[in-house]
Each structure stands twice: as C-alpha cells, then as structure tokens.
Amino acid sequence: MSNVVVLIDTSISGVIRGSATELLVAASRLGTPIAVVVTAQPISAEKVRLLGQYGAATVYNAVSADVATRLTGPQPEALASAVAHFSPSAVIVSNTIDGRDIAGRLAARTAGGLLLDVVDLRIGGDAIVSTHAVFGGAYVAEWAIASRLAIITVRLASFEGAAPEHDPELVVMAVTADLTSHAAVIDAVEEIVSNSTRPELRGAKMVVSGGRGLGSAENFSLVEGLADVLGAAVGASRAAVDAGYVPQSHQVGQTGVTVSPDLYVALGISGAIQHRAGMQTAKTIVAINKDQDAPIFDIADFGIVGDVFSVVPQLVRAIEDRRS
C-alpha cells in the first residue's frame, strides 16, 4: 500500500482539532496514513498515541517557531518535506480556508494534481478517484488522478467511521526555511469559541435556519428556540447574515456552508436559488413562510403558509407536549 500524507488541523496554540479522525479515515481509504502535525513545540507522546488510535501509522511532527506568527507559512514546507521523505501517492488536507491555501502552495511547488472539496475517495485501478458534489449536489462527479501526486482537499463532515488503529512511529523534523519573504504576519488571533451546546452546522443531522423574515437579531431567538427543542444546529440565509442577525459562519448556501441533514427547517426564508444550493440535498425539508408563492415551497416536503411568529411558538409547544 502506498503512503498517504495527511495534514492534521491544529489551532494556532497547538491543539489538535476534531477533524483529525475524519481526515485519517479519508487517508486510510487510499493507503497508509502518515499524519503531519506542525507545531511550535514537539508534540507529546500522548498526542502521538492518540493520532495512532485515529489511524496514523506514522506521525511526522514538523516543529516551527513560526506557527503562531506566519500565516500558513510552515505547513507547505512541512508537507513538501513529508512528500520528499515518504513519496506518498496523495496528500490530504481539509477543505478549509487554511487547508486550501496550504494545498495551493504545495501544488504549485510539487506539480501535483488537485482534487478539491472531495466528499468521497476510492482507489480505482491505478488511479485515485474522488467524488464531488457540484452546484450544491445537483450533480455528482468523479475525477481521477493517476501516475502523479494527488493533492486532495476533503469537505469536512463527509468521511464517517473509523480508520484501523496503529502504534505510530514518531519522526520529528525542524522547519528551517526562511518564511519572511512570502508568508504574511499574524498580528492577533482570537479563537472562535462557540459557547452554545448546539451541534456544529457542518455535518449536523438537523438544521433550523432563519432568514430575513425573522426581522431582527432579537427575533432570531425564535429560530434558536426551535433548534434547541429539536437538538438541531442553527443556520441562516445570506440576507439574515447581511442584516446582522447572526455571524457569517451560520450562512447556508452557494457561498456559505453546504449541509445535507436528515431534517432542514427554513423559517422566513424565500428559498433563493443560492440558498437552495446549500441545502437541497437534505432528506426532509420543512418550510414556514407567509408568502405562499415563495420558491422554498417548490422543494419542501412539508410547507406551512403562515407567520413564523405564530406558528413556531405553537410548534415548539406541540413538540414538547408530544415528548412528555
């Protein structure tokens, strides 16, 4: 089996992010996972063991003093070094803002072929075959790369299950490249900590989203109330984000997060084509909108023509009643 290099996501302060498991699952589909971890200080034996449990056969710890100060500077260096060291068939990073920057730099440097925003992976003959959801899942396409390094960004919350465990070998290297000419400077960092107990939007089994119809940030609590009684994540339309009801990270759609939950509830959302592009593959869609001609009803399994301010409180009560 060929080696597959995986870049483990870490916070700027060095914490290993939850995406490590799914990235290693993706890698294990293609070969033997080599986990690359870029940190300011050498990582602990405990973290090495943990990455082994997630599926890493080798942990390649690239140590760089620049992690917290040079924007995505050391990571391409570490990956280029891992590529030289392990001759992998593929490099896998997460399809995040940082991941794409790192993958782009690595691809330009290694002439590797890019497979972007991948939702599934397999080996087909002598090629690596990736699955992509195009135009919000209206199409599914498979692309392949053969006989060259594949550089893959995987969509988070797409790879489930667990990879075979290993007792990993640890290899430590120091990133010595001078990054000053081409890596930007990080002046300040603030970790976005969600203090809610709600599920993450990406990968959530249930999502309740609100749109401009909610009318204000205060009224948006109606969306959150329904989400909480369902145990759902909270989403929003771009209009709701633009109006400042919720942060941008909640945007569902063309230029926001793509979700594919079992249940999607759209409250006061017209269902513009760009919004639908981010949620139309949900198994069940429920819409509540006071305009009976709103396009969201064209794709809703259950639509209510009504005012969210009267229907949603009744709905919350009715769900609670049924449960008790």
Place this chain on the structure above:
Amino acid sequence: MKIAVLVKHVPDTYGERRLDTTTGLIDRLDDDQVADEINERALEVALSHRDADKSTEVIVISMGPTGAKDALRKCLSMGADSAIHILDDELQGSDAATTAEVLSAALAQQGVDLILAGNESTDGRGGIVPALIAEFLGVALLSSLGSVAVTSSEVSGSRETEFESLRVHTALPAVVSITESSADARFPNFKGIMTAKRKPLTVLTLSQLGIGVEGSVSKSILVSTLERAARGSGTKVIDDGTASAQLVDYLASERLI
C-alpha cells in the same frame, strides 16, 4: 501603485447552472454569464483605494472564453483603468493550477504591487487559484479577508476562518483574496459606461504571454457524472391554527422527533 483585480466570468447564480455531463466541465455555452459577484467586490477594494490615492492604477485580468470580455467591460465601466483578456483555445478545460500559471505569467509581465481576487469562484468553488498564484510568484498571500486596508507599502486586514479570527498584514507585493463580508461593489454610472468603451482592453494569447502548456491543461480526468433528479414539493398547508399540529404528526411519522 498598480493593482490587478482577477475577474472570472461565471454562470449567473440566479439562473439554472448546468454541468456538461460528457466533459464534466461547466456549461458555458449560454449567454447567461456574469462577472462573479465576489470579483466585483474585489474591484471595489481597488477602486476605493484609488479614490483615496489618485496615482493608483487598476487593471482587471480575466482568463476565459470570448464572453469573458463582457465581464471585463463591466469592470471598466465600474472604473477600472484597463483590462487584459487571456484568450486561447488551448486553455479550454484548464484546471486551477494551469489557470493560476497562466494568470501568474500575465501578472509577472504587468509587474503589479497588489493582486486582488475573490476567496472562491461561484462556479468552481475551488478557492485555490489565489494561493497557487502566490506560490508561483513567490509572494505573500492574505486570503479570505473580510476587511482590507491598503497603504503604499503594506496591506492588512481581518481574516475569519472556520475556527479563528485573525488580524494579519504583509508588505507588498502580495496576493489578497476577499470574502462576501467585504463592501458591496459600486454600480457603473453613465459616465463610466461611456468612457469604458475607450479604455484599453488587450487580448493576449499564450504565445503573446511567452508561455506554452506542456501536456494537458488539466491534471485530473473525468470518470463519471450523474445528475440528481430534481426535487419535488410535498404537502403544503395554509395555517389555520392547526398547521403546527399537522407538522408534528408529519415529523413523528418520519421519525424525526
């Protein structure tokens, strides 16, 4: 200062977008294509810098089929000073890396101080061309900025990722990509539309750029495509006070509560 704005001509997201299922490429045959909205916002960053510093020169660059000229004309009417259209039949089906290589050659030829792009295109959603260009040109990259401040020697801004909110800066030259949080673009005014016709729009082929493509313009090959059946609508009830109860029954029957 010389600023280049990278503009992609894409299928209008308000229309029905199609994938050519034999090539796996986006169907660009119809006229329903526009300058990507995110690139108009990038142009706005450049134009507002020029508003403050009149010595600024703003050039828009697009690589794409004949229609890309329309996107460039629109940018000229919004206020860009000149445009470059990279047009060559050989480039059909280019992947992100080839696109970035070709754009980099044009940017190097122009000798620009600042390159502005969108964080991701609405058709490809690769979000990777800016990083590839930064590496090809050996310059810094400030990606996904929600707000940008440009001075004569430096660019800085705020960058919100999935996990962190950062303040970042770098010396010029640099590549910057911006997000939807960046300011809305201005509309072309009458004077802009009239003067746009006289502004230079240069068409360049690969040989005029002094580069050639070795082998294929795409490193990946299509295996299969599948169009998902369009989604239909189900039950629609008009609320008469009982709709929420009916919905609860429905959710229970679908085992969703």
